[in-house]
Amino acid sequence: MLTLDATADSAEALEEQGRLLARALPPFAVVVLIGELGAGKTTLMKGVAEGWEVASADEVTSPTYTLIHEYQRGGRRLLHLDLYRIETGAQLETLGLDDVLRPPESGERKLVAIEWGERVEDQLPRPYVRLEITPTGGGIRHLRSSWVR
Ligand SMILES: Nc1ncnc2c1ncn2[C@@H]1O[C@H](COP(=O)(O)OP(=O)(O)OP(=O)(O)O)[C@@H](O)[C@H]1O
Numbered sequence: 416m417l418t419l420d421a422t423a424d425s426a427e428a429l430e431e432q433g434r435l436l437a438r439a440l441p442p443f444a445v446v447v448l449i450g451e452l453g454a455g456k457t458t459l460m461k462g463v464a465e466g467w468e469v470a471s472a473d474e475v476t477s478p479t480y481t482l483i484h485e486y487q488r489g490g491r492r493l494l495h496l497d498l499y500r501i502e503t504g505a506q507l508e509t510l511g512l513d514d515v516l517r518p519p520e521s522g523e524r525k526l527v528a529i530e531w532g533e534r535v536e537d538q539l540p541r542p543y544v545r546l547e548i549t550p551t552g553g554g555i556r557h558l559r560s561s562w563v564r
């Protein structure tokens with residue numbers, strides 16, 4: 416994956432960046448989505464699900480209350496997490512992060528994308544992708560990604 420440094424001037428443009436990102440990722444990847452409330456993390460994930468070929472954009476909704484949404488098609492899996500409401504280590508235990516982060520069987524593809532994932536950064540396998548979405552005013556979002564090793 417090339418390092419991403421882009422702007423998106425609409426939700427549709429942000430979705431498109433998500434598609435491009437997903438298509439450029441290796442068969443197993445963990446992506447941490449960083450950005451304030453309403454930055455566009457879930458919007459980006461709609462495109463990611465399409466680029467990973469597991470769901471259409473309108474099938475992707477925020478896992479705010481359920482903490483995790485899983486999409487699967489053929490040997491491809493997408494786990495979309497939102498840890499905003501996680502408050503205790505016990506809640507994380509219930510979520511089973513170890514399982515979520517386990518590499519896929521050979522021949523399968525697994526993408527784990529975590530909104531507010533900076534909260535569990537020390538538990539993530541290296542390398543992972545850190546993607547920051549920054550609203551810069553006027554409906555514009557700036558996107559930057561890098562591998563954390
Ligand atoms: N350029 C843009 N790109 C993406 N979303 C935009 C843009 N301009 C405005 N928006 C709006 O911003 C909102 C982004 O919401 P979204 O749920 O994707 O954010 P989020 O980062 O997932 O928030 P949360 O932390 O609450 O989960 C949407 O309502 C969207 O229509």
Ligand SMILES: [Mg+2]
Pocket residue numbers: 456457458477497530
């Ligand atoms: Mg969200």
